[in-house]
Amino acid sequence: MALRWILKLENIEKDFVFHLQQGTRIVVFSGFSHLFFPGQATILSGPSGTGKSTLLRMIYGTYKTGGGHIHVRHRGRPVDIAAAEPAMIYALRRDTIGYVSQFLRVIPRVSALDTVIEPLLALGMDPARARKKGRSLLERLNIPSTMWHLSATTFSGGEQQRINLARGFIAPYPILLLDEPTASLDVKNRQIVIDLIKEALAENTCVIGVFHDPADHSAIAGHIIDLAQIPLQEVQQPCPEKN
């Protein structure tokens, strides 16, 4: 039996118009299609500015899709993220798609542990169980227990990134989007993240990530999409400003 896709990009289009900069228009995608499968790792590669993060953000619904469809299997039925109502996007982010961004944005007073277990509480898990799971993941990611009750806003770059990673890996999302998850980590912690990714893959998670380090590419051994190879992403002539 052929594998069933979990995520299907169909002729997606994306451009950015910078109204404050003479209406410069940048086309990032014009008709890109791809299928993603459960248990498969996909590495987005290409130089900066080729749309790696843009693609992740479109899948997560943070960037509006200009054209085409982003079908995702959510609780067994396909949903088009590009056309989904806000209520559906909230549900997708709670149940189906996890996203580890490059930045940690949290309320300054909330403890690191509470930040990490928030996705589990949103899924309705008992707080005591969620905290237990959160503590073991923080331990694994080498965040000292003396810091768990502190706000992650005071943490160093690498620590913040690990808090972000813990938030992403704590819930069993069928799809996990990782935007440079190892960028500010030392060798030891980098290996832990690679292990977490491999465990998620073994659990049939579809992992899509941006990794710059070739060492990560070979360690994850995923399918590589080289976005530098995708045609039609030139910067076009400025369009006339309407306002």
Add this chain to the structure above:
Amino acid sequence: MTRARQEHTALPLLQVRHLCKFFGRQMGCHDISFSVAPGEVIGVVGESGSGKSTLLNCIAGRIKPSNGSVLFNASMGVIDLCRCDEALMRRIIRTQTGYVTQNPARGLKMHISAGGNIGEKLMAAGMRHYGEIRKTALMWLEKVEIDPGRIDDLPVTFSGGMQQRLQIAANLVNAPKIMLMDEPTSGLDVSVQARLIDVLRKLVSGLNLSMILVTHDLAVARLLCHRLYVMKQGEIVESGLSDQILDDPRQPYTQLLVSSVLKP
């Protein structure tokens, strides 16, 4: 962005349709339509004078709109607050909505005690037993992180942040379905803002409360709101999920607004 607990497939709690308000020839807001689901936090952002507060005041029944309707899913069914009997509108607004202003002195009675400010709302809703009223007031002070020992003190002796939290408690005691908030964090210094945001976030998710938050602080909007509406000169120019609006603004005005913010 905080995650919404519910899938907002239920009937909207509030629907604003083609709402307009003119002050003589001056336009306050024009053709505003949107809806709020139960448990959803909506942010209205834009510069001063863009009509944010006018819109909020129309919804809160404090200003009579020139045109349009505000449909509220009240406990007795869906009621158009702009067309129903005035007394009914007042009753729904008083018992099922809360309104928090930027200046706590306007939302609180400064010459009666903190407990009195909360108790007054409970009595207006029909509670008569003094012991019960005091017990409830103490519970709410604790929920908004005010030392219960301060229950008999006047709000004038409170700090700005405490006054603002007291105003929120006084609005929440009667379990409204929606809170309307006009720049609740603006008068506070940054460290106090974080605390207020945290308290609000906990209350919203714990009570499945809906909220319309008028603010010009985009960082606050990102942390608290599920969706944002951007207003300019009385009209909505862009709307979407909070992260869509702030990370992928499409309209020239929204791009200007987002790029003008200084990032600390």
